Amino acid sequence: MVEGQDPVEVFMRLERWPLSPLEVEAEAEEEENNSQSSGEMYMVGFVIANVVGLQYYSGRISGREIVGLQREPLNQYDPNAIKVLNTRSVQVGHIERSAARVLSPLLDAHVITIDGIVPKVARPGNRYKLPCQVHIFARLEAFGIVKSAITNGGLYLIGESDPSFTLSEAEVVKEKRSTPEGRDIDEIFKLLDEKISKKEELKALEPPKNIIKSELLLHQKEGLQWLVQRENSEELPPFWEEKEGSYVNVLTNYSTDKRPEPIRGGIFADDMGLGKTLALLSLIALDKRGGFISSSIRSGHQNAERDDGLDEEEDKNTASISKRNKRGRVGRKTDNSRKKQKTERANTLQVKEKSACSPESRSGNSSSGTTLVVCPPAVLSAWISQIEEHTKPGSLKSYIYYGERTGDANELAKYDLVLTTYSILASEDTWIDSPIKKIEWWRVILDEAHVIKNVNAQQSRAVNNLKAKRKWVVTGTPIQNNSFDLYSLMAFLRFEPLSIKAYWNSLIQRPLAQGDEKGVSRLQVPNVNHVFEKDQRKGSNWFAIKIY
DNA sequence: ACCGCCGGGTGCC
């Protein structure tokens, strides 16, 4: 890159931070999940079970929808209860008792997973119950047990040999037969593909020169333009169409009068070494055209020691972040080239404290103009050095929320950029007074976002609780066809409907797991991504992703 | 709910 500094090298020289107990736990959980899902699940068949209680819930259902089926073991009336949620995750009712009694024990034993589809709206008038196709999936070796359990439980299982099987609305079944009326799912994806590729050729966008002192490469300028476009888009999100004043999701058939919010953000997945950090710093810089005169990079513990309002005069010294180095982080000059290698030697990363934070800035209420960057500890110093290298001193006010740190949300909201780590977020997730949780961020950037690939990990939960107007997930890791669960990213970005597990499973995950090309091609469609041609030419089997 | 089900009122023709 600029001045011969290659961010990849910087990154590679940094060693991985020792695992915190939280991370160890998360990794263990992840492994458990993986081993659980490693046995491939196939569809056993489906049963028709009524959804009841529709009149008691606010959730609407338009029919032909995939519904969420969720165990509710603590239900006060029935420990076998299964909740039914519509596409928007609002409860519409329950699975009738008689069916829940049979399904719940199998669910609780992890023998089966289920998807629900309400095939069509019977009558749009007063509805007290709706038939629901409950599709049942199990490992091949469990088929026998599952079939007999369901039949003995008094439910009628419609398997492949049954003539009614063709009535199934499950994707796996629908894809096998031609769809005479209505659009084929892959047709929908293709249309979307065309719509997007027709759109803007990316122009190059210059970053504000009063903040960004480095010259951007062409692809970075284009990347910056893309980032800006994505954030300011007023378009309907993918899969949504406007029809006669209401909005219909063509994948889910969900319709609503409320215009769905555009997606502000997405997945920024340039190849490693293409300078994503600089593009992102430029994006942040654009928020404050005009810029500020003074600013600083501050380490959290320094600031906390002087949390008495005097720091403005005193902050003129040079701070070292030696504290973190002690714990095993490697500085820039270390020779290690393997990320994960452990090294005790650490060079001190010098960070200059140039001047105090000026108190002008945006007012410190719960809604701020601040960008929160979350990254693994090993990447923190890379960000710091990139800020030093590419921005004019003091032009981007940055705060490192790590180690000893402020508890004051108003203080944090004064900065342009707050840096923190996934484990910090995880550890504060249960802490009500966490300033991180109080702020509605202008923008949240998850760097090295593959660390949250397990949705159930505490770090992922913490990140999903963040409030933000714009959201980006950034990864330089090639996304292997199925080794990387994108679902978690979809959930974070709230990229409906793929952020809903049932949809993700039926449209992407299950086809992928069963080696169906459709799963891959759907991911490669630009709604979810942009395939870099050079990578295809290389014949590599990964692709970069940008959500449109 | 134009259902099913419960339980009280009722009782030849």
Add this chain to the structure above:
DNA sequence: ACCGCCGGGTGCC
């Protein structure tokens, strides 16, 4: 009538 039948009250889990 320890029944059948009628019709009102009622309704997720």
